[in-house]
Amino acid sequence: MRYPKATALSAIALSTTTLATPVHKRANVSMIYDFASLDPTPEFNWTPCFDTFTCTLLEVPLDYDDTSAGTTGIAFIKWSTNATNSSSPPQDILTNPGGPGGSGVTFLISALELLTEAFGTDNNIVSFDPRGVNNSGPDVSCFPGVKNTAQLYGRGWGSAVDVNSTSSIATAWAQAGAFGDWCTAAHSGANDTAKYANTIATAQDMLHYTEVLAASNGEDKDSSELWYYGASYGTVLGSTFASLFPDRVGRIILDGVVDGEDYYQGKWEANLFDADAAVKSFFTYCYEGGSSSCAFWDESPEAIEDRWNNVLAKLEAEPITVINTTVVSTPTIVTITDFKNVLLQVPYSPSVYFPILANVLAELEQGNGDGLALYSGEGASLQCSDSSPLVYNEIEPRFFIACNDANGRFNLSTVEDFTENADYLYNQSHLLGEAWAAATAVICRKLDIKAPQNQIFTGVPSANETSHPILFIGNTVDPVTPLRGAKKMSSKFGGSRVLTQDSVGHTSEAAVSKCTFKYVQQYFADASLPDEGTVCEADEVPFQASSSAFNTKARREIRKLKKRHHI
Ligand SMILES: *[C@@H]1O[C@H](CO)[C@@H](O)[C@H](O)[C@H]1NC(C)=O
Ligand SMILES: *[C@@H]1O[C@H](CO)[C@@H](O)[C@H](O)[C@H]1NC(C)=O
Ligand SMILES: *[C@@H]1O[C@H](CO)[C@@H](O)[C@H](O)[C@H]1NC(C)=O
Ligand SMILES: *[C@@H]1O[C@H](CO)[C@@H](O)[C@H](O)[C@H]1NC(C)=O
Ligand SMILES: *[C@@H]1O[C@H](CO)[C@@H](O)[C@H](O)[C@H]1NC(C)=O
Ligand SMILES: *[C@@H]1O[C@H](CO)[C@@H](O)[C@H](O)[C@H]1NC(C)=O
Ligand SMILES: *[C@@H]1O[C@H](CO)[C@@H](O)[C@H](O)[C@H]1NC(C)=O
Ligand SMILES: *[C@@H]1O[C@H](CO)[C@@H](O)[C@H](O)[C@H]1NC(C)=O
Ligand SMILES: *[C@@H]1O[C@H](CO)[C@@H](O)[C@H](O)[C@H]1NC(C)=O
Ligand SMILES: *[C@@H]1O[C@H](CO)[C@@H](O)[C@H](O)[C@H]1NC(C)=O
Numbered sequence: 001m002r003y004p005k006a007t008a009l010s011a012i013a014l015s016t017t018t019l020a021t022p023v024h025k026r027a028n029v030s031m032i033y034d035f036a037s038l039d040p041t042p043e044f045n046w047t048p049c050f051d052t053f054t055c056t057l058l059e060v061p062l063d064y065d066d067t068s069a070g071t072t073g074i075a076f077i078k079w080s081t082n083a084t085n086s087s088s089p090p091q092d093i094l095t096n097p098g099g100p101g102g103s104g105v106t107f108l109i110s111a112l113e114l115l116t117e118a119f120g121t122d123n124n125i126v127s128f129d130p131r132g133v134n135n136s137g138p139d140v141s142c143f144p145g146v147k148n149t150a151q152l153y154g155r156g157w158g159s160a161v162d163v164n165s166t167s168s169i170a171t172a173w174a175q176a177g178a179f180g181d182w183c184t185a186a187h188s189g190a191n192d193t194a195k196y197a198n199t200i201a202t203a204q205d206m207l208h209y210t211e212v213l214a215a216s217n218g219e220d221k222d223s224s225e226l227w228y229y230g231a232s233y234g235t236v237l238g239s240t241f242a243s244l245f246p247d248r249v250g251r252i253i254l255d256g257v258v259d260g261e262d263y264y265q266g267k268w269e270a271n272l273f274d275a276d277a278a279v280k281s282f283f284t285y286c287y288e289g290g291s292s293s294c295a296f297w298d299e300s301p302e303a304i305e306d307r308w309n310n311v312l313a314k315l316e317a318e319p320i321t322v323i324n325t326t327v328v329s330t331p332t333i334v335t336i337t338d339f340k341n342v343l344l345q346v347p348y349s350p351s352v353y354f355p356i357l358a359n360v361l362a363e364l365e366q367g368n369g370d371g372l373a374l375y376s377g378e379g380a381s382l383q384c385s386d387s388s389p390l391v392y393n394e395i396e397p398r399f400f401i402a403c404n405d406a407n408g409r410f411n412l413s414t415v416e417d418f419t420e421n422a423d424y425l426y427n428q429s430h431l432l433g434e435a436w437a438a439a440t441a442v443i444c445r446k447l448d449i450k451a452p453q454n455q456i457f458t459g460v461p462s463a464n465e466t467s468h469p470i471l472f473i474g475n476t477v478d479p480v481t482p483l484r485g486a487k488k489m490s491s492k493f494g495g496s497r498v499l500t501q502d503s504v505g506h507t508s509e510a511a512v513s514k515c516t517f518k519y520v521q522q523y524f525a526d527a528s529l530p531d532e533g534t535v536c537e538a539d540e541v542p543f544q545a546s547s548s549a550f551n552t553k554a555r556r557e558i559r560k561l562k563k564r565h566h567i
Helices: 006-012 104-119 164-187 199-216 233-244 260-264 273-290 301-317 336-348 350-365 372-377 395-406 415-428 433-438 439-447 481-493 514-526 545-550 553-562
Strands: 047-049 053-061 071-079 092-096 125-126 226-231 250-257 320-322 332-334 471-478 497-504 534-539
Touching: 006 545, 047 226, 047 471, 053 104, 053 199, 071 104, 092 104, 092 199, 092 233, 125 199, 164 395, 164 439, 199 226, 199 233, 226 233, 233 250, 233 260, 233 471, 250 514, 260 395, 273 301, 273 336, 273 350, 273 395, 273 471, 273 497, 301 336, 301 350, 320 372, 332 372, 336 350, 336 372, 336 433, 350 372, 395 439, 415 433, 415 439, 471 481, 471 514, 481 497, 497 514, 514 534
Parallel strands: 092 125, 092 226, 226 250, 250 471, 471 497, 497 534
Antiparallel strands: 047 053, 053 071, 071 125, 320 332
């Protein structure tokens, strides 16, 4: 479930036909459904795409300070408002869904309904695949020339460690080394452009977009400003932009805020402070949801927790056999490690995943591991045939960008270093720390891809003054970007403010809140901020039928996407 595996992927495959947005087909202009048919151009070449959008592949220099490095294409996708009643002309709001490595193209197509509800419809909504991601260059795949890389990593790759097992730690450490050695070799020699896939360069691409836009509108490109919404890792991108170009901030909303200091040090040690609280909210939400909503319901939250402890202890002692051929295609077992891998994703979106977790737990209690096999991808068939859908493996851009940004600053060079790191994370979160440790800092230990000096960020993103203030948003209980991150980063940006959303989950997208939408739209309209200390209630509560109206298909899609991002 954490990495794109067969079952998980088929579930999130794009289906543009499910999007109920009106189609503005332009007569006699063909509609495209990929970026392969576009050539990179230095100006916008908006072409109708994906039924409801326009797409362009913008040619940008790999290195803005060294044009001899060559160029690459960045894939942009745009939803254009038809609003004409706005007092000012519509702006392009750029968006980033997180990751690093998340595809903005996929995000906008999947999340349009949610985004227009949250942002209103006075402005255009734009997204893009950042450098190294999906339809944008440079190619960071560790399998040059291979197009369909989704399943090219072995089973168990990046799986949760067991902090009490030295062999488990040693295995994860060695696997990370193999990844680093392989990928470093694949990107050596002539194929060394992966180093240009980093957050500084992507922030420069966003500025470049605003300049091309201003020029195309006949405006002064040197005073163009960015309008932006970034979630999760997208907050690193946004705060980096504001730090580099403080006088070019039009509107910036940062939602689910990453501690930029920890991120740029490559530690990933400031994420899990509220992780256990997020998972444990399951006990209360399940209880309050009632037996008809929660398959693992019991007479008190404590009774649910007791049963949970029993299920986990039993699974740890005895893996479960899965031979149901509608679920698996090989003889399969599910283990406590599979459970930990799946659990890492669950609190990202409680309204989507808590009901699934309840079903999986109820099954496990009966000795049935079908659901766990399905959601962990264990036993799924490996199909790498030419006819399987073209899907790339997000783990490569995720780690290339994160490791590149970290620039070797947190170098776990011995297995003892990694043991300490894993112990530290386990102490921070008993429930998610072991899965987190296996898939964060250790991955960088041998991935030797280094950006040019002018694309290396040092210190903490900050600016005493920005041309317009930044709006930060944090949930009261976020499993991977705790509220303290929003408070810390807000303290680094003069004039900024934190809006708190009272909900469990990762970013405000985890639970619909009309109150949050109101402040977001006010901010876009005139840059005004909510009062200090404002807290928005959420209108959507896990297991509550009254909020099920919010669980539209489009929202489920976007939350499924989230699960594959670390932040
Ligand atoms: C579409 O465009 C082509 C060339 O640009 C033109 O020959 C053709 O008549 C057009 N078709 C329609 C239906 O307008
Ligand atoms: C990459 O973008 C294409 C559209 O060009 C989309 O169909 C595909 O799902 C995207 N892949 C991922 C993993 O987001
Ligand atoms: C404008 O777009 C909205 C949805 O985005 C749609 O409901 C409305 O009908 C459109 N109006 C016009 C005049 O096209
Ligand atoms: C413009 O019209 C739309 C649809 O009628 C409405 O939702 C929106 O609030 C209006 N915006 C302004 C600024 O009046
Ligand atoms: C470089 O990448 C290209 C495709 O992008 C591939 O065909 C070629 O084999 C790679 N070269 C090396 C030395 O890996
Ligand atoms: C590791 O061992 C300690 C001491 O036996 C125990 O309390 C703890 O629950 C174990 N942790 C895991 C993740 O198994
Ligand atoms: C196998 O799994 C399917 C789908 O979950 C289920 O409907 C069916 O009852 C299962 N079969 C057995 C024998 O458990
Ligand atoms: C980590 O440190 C070791 C030993 O100093 C060095 O050989 C290695 O290149 C470093 N790795 C990274 C990714 O910087
Ligand atoms: C575990 O975390 C607590 C605070 O949450 C801290 O006081 C303690 O020193 C930590 N222990 C270790 C071994 O890191
Ligand atoms: C921000 O303000 C502090 C204190 O006034 C000052 O020391 C620092 O140089 C300023 N930084 C910038 C980038 O202006």
